[in-house]
Amino acid sequence: MSTFKFKTPGNNDNNDNKLSKGDFRHLSPNIIHDTSAGTSGLIAGELAAEDDNLLNSQILTSHEYGSINSHQSLIPVTHEQQQEQQKQYQDEDILTYEIDEPNSGFALPKSQLFSVISSLFMASFLAALDGTIVTTILTLIASDLNVVSNISWIATAYLLSSSAFQPIFGKLSDIFGRKILLLGCSALFGIGCLICNTNSLVLLVVGRFITGCGGSGLTALGTITMSDMIPLRDRGFYQGLANVFFGIGSASGGIVGGYVSDILGWRYVFILQVPLSIILFITIYFNLNLPQGSPGLGAYDQNLKQKLKRVDFSGALLLVSSLMMILTAAALGGRDIEYNSKTFISLCVGSIILLTGFIYNELYLVEEPILPITLLSNRTILASSLANWFYTMAYFTVLFYIPIYYSSVMGMSATENGSRLIPNFFGTLGSIGAGLYMKKTGRYYKLAIAAGTSATFGILNMTRLGPETPIWEQFLLLLPTTLGYSCILTVTLLALIAAVPLKYQACTTSIQYTFRSTGSTLGVSIATAIFQNILFIQLNLKVKALIDDPQLASKIIQKALESTDYVKIAPKEVQNAIKDSYALGCQGAIKFALATIILGSISSLFMKEYKLHTSVDRK
CATH class of the missing domain: 4.10.860 (DNA Excision Repair, Uvrb; Chain A)
Incomplete structure (x- = not known):
């Protein structure tokens, strides 16, 4: 029998009062299990999740599922007792409430848990690695296959499939279970990489598309599965580690691709990922065995035909x-x-x-x-989704255009440019810091405010970037924004999951990934349109003012639009004009990022703080 431990205010001795479940038989068991249920929500979301008729739109939009109200008692008591305690005790931190469980609140034993978590981290790393691994070998592949004119499709195929299919995995895993879908995505990833060992552009694009489907599922399902195994109180720390692995994969993709290609050839860039996907498949198959009753098992009491009808x-x-x-x-x-x-x-x-x-x-x-958009009527879900969307737009914009500024305006080499991005990695550790903070305090709202302040300050400082910017500042330029962005990824994920009952945590995770994937693509695209428009206007004004020959001026403008490296070989009389035009174009993109990061920070203010439970069943 589980034992409930609690301390009452004013009791300073070391002896915890202990009562069995039988002592609380006159109370609703959901009041006992959901320590966050206050005067406005005596029925816990877990009970509502057991019956679709109980979990209606009124409950979802009430914003009270597990919410932490000011001075709220954590002791399971009656309505009258709660009111009396709220008057007497102003500090809720003096109250503790724990449930003893065989795995310390986790869904699996530690040895099994660490094997699964490690494999999910590797999945996150692989998916991120494959997203950037072709960046340094695109021209080599295109030249080898004689498809230079269609080079963009090699990279775009992975981007499209990984972004478009990511939103559907949450609901599918609720029906079929996390394990079978993770195994399927591991197989798709390996098969896609294997297909890329080809001499045909069509097959290469198809292989990249299939790999993207598998990679997107590994990322989304990995995040969802961790929520099935890890209590919300610890969830942020593990998500922070996953974000670090994802960041390492993204950052190292180009380096790994170039290195392997130089030694073994570009096809081995894809071939060498196949054994890793097999290892991932085997690890998940033997170790991911969720306990009975876990939402990660899907509809285990239904046959395949019944499951398909639900899709x-x-x-x-x-x-x-x-x-x-x-x-x-x-x-x-x-x-x-x-x-x-x-x-x-x-x-x-x-x-x-x-x-x-x-x-x-x-x-x-x-x-x-497949994606319950009615969930967006919940204030916290909508606010955290929009925050995620705007933050991602801003972050990927500066990540793309700061290097362009360095190379086109300040004339840096690829090595000099890349070295200024290295300290950016330490900003990703903000995810781990955010997780540790939430584990210790059980709170995240103030952390969201701090993240917004850091990210906004960082991009505001970027608007001052110029050739006179000190070298030390160039190296640290992206750090505050990366720190804020990595924190907000963890905060918004936890806010989304905590805002709804267990039944909907997979769907809300899918919502976050939908906003994040579309945010990165749309953000860079809008920033590119702004950059190109400003660049075109400024080049026409500045170059034509210096070059009398209209045809020569048009030729210079066209070459400057096509390549950032042209400024190094352009006629000396127009080099400064081209640099100034690029500087204004990049500043336009950075100001767009500043506007979106402010919108993201404002959106995060509308999130509500929810209870971060210490057990996976949120009891």
């Missing part, structure tokens, strides 16, 4: 198609597709039509939506 195929098709179209327009717009072309406009209009159809389908036509 919202129409919603999945509409959502994936909509995201594919808008992300294609965002990724290729302004480079391979003109912004004013029929193709670009058709992609945008088609995406809006499909998205409208998806929203209508989810709200009115299906019983179990």
Whole structure:
């Protein structure tokens, strides 16, 4: 029998009062299990999650599931006792409430838990690594296959599939279980990498697309599965570690790709990932054995036919198609597709039509939506999603355009440019720091404010960047923003998960990844449009003022638009004009990032602080 331990105010001795469950039989068991249930929410979300009829829109939008109110008692008592205690005791930290469990609140024994967590970290690393691993070998692949004109599709295929398919894994794993989907994604990842060992551009693009599907699932499902195994109070720390592994993978992709390609050839860049995906498959197969009753098991009491009937195929098709179209327009717009072309406009209009159809389908036509958008009516879920969206837009914009500024305006080499990004890695440790803070305090709202302050200050400082900026400041330039961004990723994830009952933690995680993946693509695309527009206008003004020959001026402008390296070989009389134009273009992109980071910081203020439970079943 589980034992409840609690201390009462004013009792300073070391003897904890202990009562068995039987002593609380006159109270609702949900009041006992959900220590955060206050006067406004005596029915815990876990009970509501057991019956779809109980968990209606009123409960989801009340914003009271597990919320921490000021001076709220953590002792399971009656309504009258709670009111009396709130008057008497102003400091809730003097109250403790714990449940003894065989695995200290975790879903698995430590040895098994660490094996699964390690494999999920490796999955996160692999997915991030594969996203950037082709950046340094694109021209080599294109030249070898004679497809220079279609080079962008090699990188874009992975981006499109990983972003478009990520939102659907949450609900699918609720039906079929986390383990089977993780195994499937591991297999897809390995098969995709194996297909990339080819001499055909079509097969290479198909292989990258399949790899992206698997990689996106590994990232999203890894995050969801950790929530099945780890209590919310510890969840932030483990998510911080996962973010570090993801960051290492993203940062090292280009280096690993170039190194392996130089020694073994570009095909081995993909081939060598196949054994890693096999190891991942085997580890998950033998170690991911969630206990009975875990939401990660899916609908284990239903057969395959019953499970398939529950899948919202129409919603999945509409959502994936909509995201594919808008992300294609965002990724290729302004480079391979003109912004004013029929193709670009058709992609945008088609995406809006499909998205409208998806929203209508989810709200009115299906019983179990693939992505329950009604959850966005919860203030915390909407606020944290928007914060995630705007932060990601801002962060990827500066991550893309600060190096462009260094190379085009300040004339740095690739090595000098890259060295200034190295200290940025230490900013990713902010995720771990955020996790430790939440583990110790059980709070995250003040941390969100601090993250917003740090990120906003960092980008504000970037607007002052110039050739006169001290070298030490160049090395530390991205650090405050990276620190704030890494913190907010962990904070918003925990806020999303804590805001809803266990049944919906997978869906809310999918919502976060949807906002994050679209935010990165759309943010860089909008910033690129701003940059190119300013650059074009400024080059025309400055170069034509210096060059009398219209044809020569147009040729210089065209070359300057096509390559950031052209400034080094351009006629001396226009070099400063080109540098100034690039500087203004980059500043325009950075100001866009500043606007979005402010919007993200404001959005995070509307989150509500929820109880971070110390056991996976939130009791």
